[in-house]
Amino acid sequence: MSGNLRWSNKSAAAFDGRNVYNLEAEMKVIPAISKTKLPWRRGWNPLSLLDLYIIKKFLGTYVFAIMLILAITIVFDINEKLDAFMQAPLKATIFDYFLNFLPYFANQFSPLFVFIAVIFFTSKLADNSEIIAMLSSGMSFRRLLRPYLISAAVIAVATYVLSAYIIPPANVKRIAYTNTYVKNRRVDYGDNIMMQVAPGQIAYMNRYDNTTKTGYRFSLELFKDKKLVSRMQAQSIKWDTLYRWQVRDYVIRDFKGNREEITRGYQLDTVIPFEPRDFLISRNDQETLSTPQLRQYIERQKKRGVANIQAFEIEYQKRFAMCAAAFILTVIGMSLSSKKVKGGMGVNIGIGLLLSFSYILFMTVTSSFAVSGITSPLVAMWIPNIIYAVIALLLYLKASR
Numbered sequence: 436m437s438g439n440l441r442w443s444n445k446s447a448a449a450f451d452g453r454n455v456y457n458l459e460a461e462m463k464v465i466p467a468i469s470k471t472k473l474p475w476r477r478g479w480n481p482l483s484l485l486d487l488y489i490i491k492k493f494l495g496t497y498v499f500a501i502m503l504i505l506a507i508t509i510v511f512d513i514n515e516k517l518d519a520f521m522q523a524p525l526k527a528t529i530f531d532y533f534l535n536f537l538p539y540f541a542n543q544f545s546p547l548f549v550f551i552a553v554i555f556f557t558s559k560l561a562d563n564s565e566i567i568a569m570l571s572s573g574m575s576f577r578r579l580l581r582p583y584l585i586s587a588a589v590i591a592v593a594t595y596v597l598s599a600y601i602i603p604p605a606n607v608k609r610i611a612y613t614n615t616y617v618k619n620r621r622v623d624y625g626d627n628i629m630m631q632v633a634p635g636q637i638a639y640m641n642r643y644d645n646t647t648k649t650g651y652r653f654s655l656e657l658f659k660d661k662k663l664v665s666r667m668q669a670q671s672i673k674w675d676t677l678y679r680w681q682v683r684d685y686v687i688r689d690f691k692g693n694r695e696e697i698t699r700g701y702q703l704d705t706v707i708p709f710e711p712r713d714f715l716i717s718r719n720d721q722e723t724l725s726t727p728q729l730r731q732y733i734e735r736q737k738k739r740g741v742a743n744i745q746a747f748e749i750e751y752q753k754r755f756a757m758c759a760a761a762f763i764l765t766v767i768g769m770s771l772s773s774k775k776v777k778g779g780m781g782v783n784i785g786i787g788l789l790l791s792f793s794y795i796l797f798m799t800v801t802s803s804f805a806v807s808g809i810t811s812p813l814v815a816m817w818i819p820n821i822i823y824a825v826i827a828l829l830l831y832l833k834a835s836r
Contacts, residue, residue, distance in 0.1 A: 482582070485569070489582035490589075492560075497552035497590065501541050504548065508540055509533070516617055523616040531612045535605035539722075542597045546760045547791045549590060553583065553768030554787030561775050576835035580769060587765040591758040598754045599726035606722045622717040631739045632709040635659060640672070645711055648674040653682065655707065665689050680707050709739075716743060721750040748812035749805050756798075756816040763823050764791065770830035794819060 482490070513520065520528050541548070560566050569579060614621045623645040632638045632655075641652035653672040657665040669685035682705060687698040712720070713736070724732060729751050736744045767790060772783040797819045805815035 482585075486582040486585070490586050492556045493552060493583065493586035494589065496556045497548055497586075500548045500551045500555070504544070505537055505541060509537075512536070519617045523612070527612060527616075531608045535609040538597060539602050539606060539609065542594060542602055542757075544795070545590065545594050545757060546764050546794060549587070549761050550764045550768050550787050550791035550794075551784070553765050554772045554783050557769055557772040558783040561773055564775075566773050576773075576831075579773075580766070580831075583765050583769050584762060587761045591761040594761060595754065595758050598757065603723050603725045603728075606719070610719055610723065620718045622715045625715050628714045630709065630714060630741055632707055634738075636708075638707065638709065643711065643715070645715055648711070650674075663690060674711055678706050678708050678710060680705055713739070713741070716746075721747040724750075726751070726754060745806050745808070745812060749802050749816060752812050752816035753798075753802075756820055759820050760794070760823075763820060763827050764794065766827040766831055767823065770827070770834040773834055794823060797822075 523532075557566070566579070570576065625643040625645075626641070628638075628640040628643055628650075630638060635658040637656045637658070639654045639656075640650040643650040650672045651670070653667075653669045655667040656663060666688045667682070667685060668688075669682040671683045673681045673683070675681060682703050683701060685700055685703055689696040689698075721729065724747075729747060733744055733747050733751060736747075768787055771786060771790075798816070801810070801815040801818050804810045805812045
């Protein structure tokens with residue numbers, strides 16, 4: 436050997452005296468590589484180079500899958516809504532619709548992208564015998580799973596931040612665009628509206644027109660110790676902002692024992708703690724609220740005795756269930772594709788797509804059960820995760836043998 440070329444003892448051990456390569460001896464070198472630490476922060480246990488390699492592959496494939504599917508989705512969406520896009524201003528189509536639609540769609544199908552990413556790049560590692568080399572070097576299957584779970588944690592955090600704080604305000608613009616130029620699904624009218632606006636206060640409207648912000652044949656009853664103490668009746672009531680309302684042609688009756696005091700007037704500005712969005716619920720309204728707003732809305736509506744809030748409860752539970760799904764589907768995908776199979780990578784990808792679509796379909800079905808009142812939103816959103824978590828555990832135990 437040349438004097439400029441140095442062999443470590445471990446590397447040299449891979450060759451016997453006849454310079455014949457010894458695979459078994461070389462496998463002993465891999466643990467040293469997999470345990471290589473980054474040189475910053477003494478006392479901290481950083482990730483190994485192998486961990487960073489897997490994380491980079493995982494997240495890179497995940498982003499690539501998102502970009503690929505989004506490109507295909509845009510083509511189909513333009514083809515489907517071409518007439519509407521031709522009528523709308525180009526600026527509104529780009530900035531109000533597409534820039535807000537893309538993160539919404541990507542987040543909705545995040546479990547699918549996670550599964551595809553794990554199956555694709557893990558199958559590639561298995562086909563190249565890289566996973567065999569890792570496991571043969573003494574690395575346990577559980578240790579190999581660590582960078583996968585770290586990647587899943589990154590995706591889960593990103594999914595929650597997007598769904599909780601970034602996508603809801605973006606959905607306001609997107610839904611306003613579709614209601615204006617594609618198909619108007621906004622609810623502008625309500626009949627026979629009755630709700631508890633505050634403890635002991637019951638409001639009723641025969642009809643409300645959101646286009647004019649006006650309600651007709653309005654009444655507000657005040658109870659104290661379960662006894663009616665005051666009643667306001669008005670021919671019309673108009674919403675201004677927040678909880679500010681203006682009643683017109685009104686009569687107020689105050690009941691004081693056996694006496695009744697009557698006050699009449701034409702116009703009165705008042706504050707009543709409710710607003711049109713509390714009783715006019717349009718499709719996808721729940722997607723326009725951040726997670727804190729969604730929680731407050733659900734609590735407020737429950738106190739008022741409003742029953743049709745299942746969609747809001749489903750959306751609230753779904754945002755947390757989707758984060759847990761990132762971990763569950765990662766374990767399933769890694770366990771399925773970590774070994775070579777006949778048919779190569781295509782078989783694993785096919786199985787992965789089947790399972791991921793079945794997960795999304797299962798969640799859709801359980802959501803419909805919650806909307807119809809068959810089960811609670813909490814149970815509906817977490818049953819798929821519980822079942823697939825059991826599947827993940829079984830596949831993990833099988834793969835780690």
